[in-house]
Amino acid sequence: MEKRIINKVVEGLKHLYDAEVDVKQVQIQKTRKEFDGDLTVVVFPFLRASKKSPEQTAEDLGGFIQSNIDEVIAFNVVKGFLNFSISSDYWLGVFNQIALTENYGHQKSSGKTVMVEYCSPNTNKPLHLGHLRNNFLGYSVANILKANGHKVVKTQIINDRGIHICKSMIAWQKLGEGETPESSGLKGDHLVGKYYVAFDKEYKAEIQELIDGGMEKAEAEKEAPIFKEAQVMLRKWEDGDEEVKALWQKMNTWVYDGFEVSFKTMGVDFDELYYESDTYLLGKGVVAEGLAKKEFYQKEDGSVWADLSDTKLDDKILLRSDGTSVYMTQDIGTAIERYKKHEDLSGLIYTVGNEQNHHFKVLFTILKKLGYAWAEECYHLSYGMIELPDGKMKSREGTVVDADELMEMIVADAKAMTQERGHLEGMSETEKEELYSTIGLGGLKYFLLKVDPKKGMIFNPAESIDLNGNTGPFIQYAHARIQSLLKKAESLGFSKEYDTVEMNAKEQELIKLVNDYPSVIKEAGKLYSPAIVSNYVFDLVKEFNNFYQTVDILREEDQQKLAFRLCLSQTIAKVIKSSMMLLGVKVPDKM
Template identity: 60%
Template sequence: MSLQTLLTKAVKQAVKTVYNADLETVEFQATRKEFAGDITVVVFPMLRVVKGNPVQIGEAIGDFLVQNVEEVKAFNVVKGFLNVEIVDAYYLNVFNILKADKNFGVLQPKTKDHAVMVEYSSPNTNKPLHLGHIRNNLLGYSVAEIIKASGKTVYKTQIINDRGIHICKSMLAWQRYGKGETPKSTGLKGDKLVGNYYVKFDQEYKKEIAVLIAEGKTEDEAKKEAPILLEAQQMLQKWEAGDKKVVALWESMNQWVYKGFDVTYKNLGVDFDKLYYESQTYLLGKEFVNEGLRTNVFYKKEDGSVWCDLTEDGLDEKIVLRSDGTAVYMTQDIGTAIQRAKDFPNVGGMVYAVGNEQDYHFQVLFLILKKLGFDWAKNLFHLSYGMVDLPSGKMKSREGTVVDADDLIADMTSTAQDISEELGKLDGYSDEEKSELYKTIGLGALKYYILKVDPKKRILFDPKESIDF
């Protein structure tokens, strides 16, 4: 029996008992967030058959419900609205019933014509996962599970951004300052170790900028001419040219990061069906850039860079290949989308869970794919969500001002343990059972804290408040 059906019967009985009147219908609405309650009974329509003050009528019905309906634990009346609080046992019973129903959520048979691909996480291999990635993963994974419950086949995927100038920055900093240290020699997770060198690069880069400015360069000139940046750019060119030493270092450091990511994903409770790597898909993207040049979708400037003119579509010009021949993010995303369509021809649509800072990027990507002649491009969707800020401002990985995902998960687990021990409700549980329960409660609290916010809204995240249960 649904909650509304249960309460409709009870409210009608209350009115019959207290006022000897018959209600034809009972009107409900969602309880406003500023008031306690799970569901609200609207009293005003009852005045047609019950004469009196709406507040007094609401209180009389509320008293009847508390005394006679075991599912109702409390109530409050605000003007003509009776806000009803339901006991936790009711919801637990409903969940147990649904859990026992093997067909729950399967609204239609899964067929090859109903496949959807959902992309989320999509990290860079120059830093560990952080709070922003947690929101991304939880949103993407949840949407994938919801689509799956509707009866569609779902493929959960990510594109691992494992190449580019930002990756070379970590590599170069490790070459200069790492003294050969490894995750094994330091005891650090590989993603954290590599992330430390991304921060180190930024520190040294700023020092060199300051020196150049002191020598008379403008800030813009100093940023472009800093030796450490020029060396990182040269490293990227060597990587794309297949330099054996650079590629070997890249492979080694990326493996450190992948092992670190796997630990975080397992702790967070998310998984993937298929992984894509930018280092592979960008090549396909470059192929289609050349194809687009032949069909006039793209054009080449005097410096050799390749662009797409989208001004007639209300957008701007977009670079798809640098003058030195190296790829940009757009090149890779073009290649990734095309490769996925080749790998999964039964996919009817793709969902990209990516922050709203990339809204314009996806407008451009989807339009370019349509111009390249791919009919499936009309079924691409950007699940745009608000960024996560700290009280001190926007998180910046290169400056080390981020909330580390592993640390946050550990903090939530630790807080669950502290509160559980303080309440003393786990007496009789084994240490192993307690440990597992702490993780379950802590992770559940974290997921609720993140997912309760409308995806379109930014989150101001205070680490201390987030673990206040």
């Protein structure tokens, strides 16, 4: 319908004023609620062509379009805004079509493959609140891209080597007394994290000791014995020392087992894993090639740099003077590797916090410099930091929120809340437990995803599982209630078949919203933003609650209307469920 109106606007301008206007100049939008009508055209851009006042231009154009499109039954003009009303028959037709559509809103296959990287943890400590936002975001964006018809490869690169791992290792070796996940009952990643903390404690104590002995702080930080031991261990690892490698392997395995449990709770998964220990040498060859092609330059000390002055970025080091690589080198190599491995790849999404905005800008610039055209398709899905209501989350100050603990806590809260007022009769214990986690984790996910990824946000755990407001459980509740309604209708023997029906304003409003769903999916895909989906589904639910409250369904006497309302409710439930699936949030039938 939008397209038809746009075309008629162009035609009308030609007919009325003999003016040539490009289709792109026609702005069409949904009519705001406070005005009459369904669709609105802004006429200001055409004033030059019409040489008339905005009101007159709109009147002319409105008349032309009403008489040329049957479904346009009325128009009105407010200032320079031309509002059209579309017949309710048209909307009913739209709805009937939607009700029949399988997988409504999902786009046809694009033939494209997109890779989404998210999570990418270090293996020296457990996951925290920031990782939750990262995982939920990456997973949801992957779903959204699938709904846009793309093939998606979910991946993560595991940071399994480096000085930070050695810190945990050395501390465990010195203080661990052979402690294992089995012997301690600790989850593997938490056990390793415990020794990372132990390292830090010991390290600080040693620094203090050296300072007390009269050493400068900066020097003490380098000279602390435990730190030196970690460095020695890293060198041994790089030299392939068997004992070190074995310890490294053992502790990493503990961590992976722990992560696996966390991922399962979060409801995320991956198609392809990369390990930094395999990839950290990648990219050196490419840098050498780039140097030969004079894309990069070498300093006298032998270090290799990329000159980025033409893009207003500082020069970036790619190889140290001793020939070893830096993070950037590895990222260059890994990106190229991924494109080699997946011939049909056309997009690489990096879900990484906004503290690395600069890094990715540089990475993409260098890839372009090296002549990889696909660098244009790479995207840094950057997200802001999460703060807690009572202050910032800083690992240094020990206010990090552990992901496992948080999820456990929120599910426990959901349990308490649901037991108090839930409809749990007839559910088995396992079904109940599943429901608690659906509500708790659903609330958590929804809360973290409803905010524009780019922005920082304040996370309020209590609010996230509130049954009121813009929350996951509020939406889940609406879905459960519709299911209950449909079930009741079925048991009463009501039909969902109707021929034709006269709609009221609320029903028409709902159809218009449902009709937006496909464009919401497209928009969310284009902007890589689950927030667009959550805002949409919240609006839909609010509108439905309004309808549910004010319009009789099962008590309606007109069988046609009753059937239509059931069908409408059912379709809305489907859209709610589908939207929430895009966010990675389950919706229960009972709660």
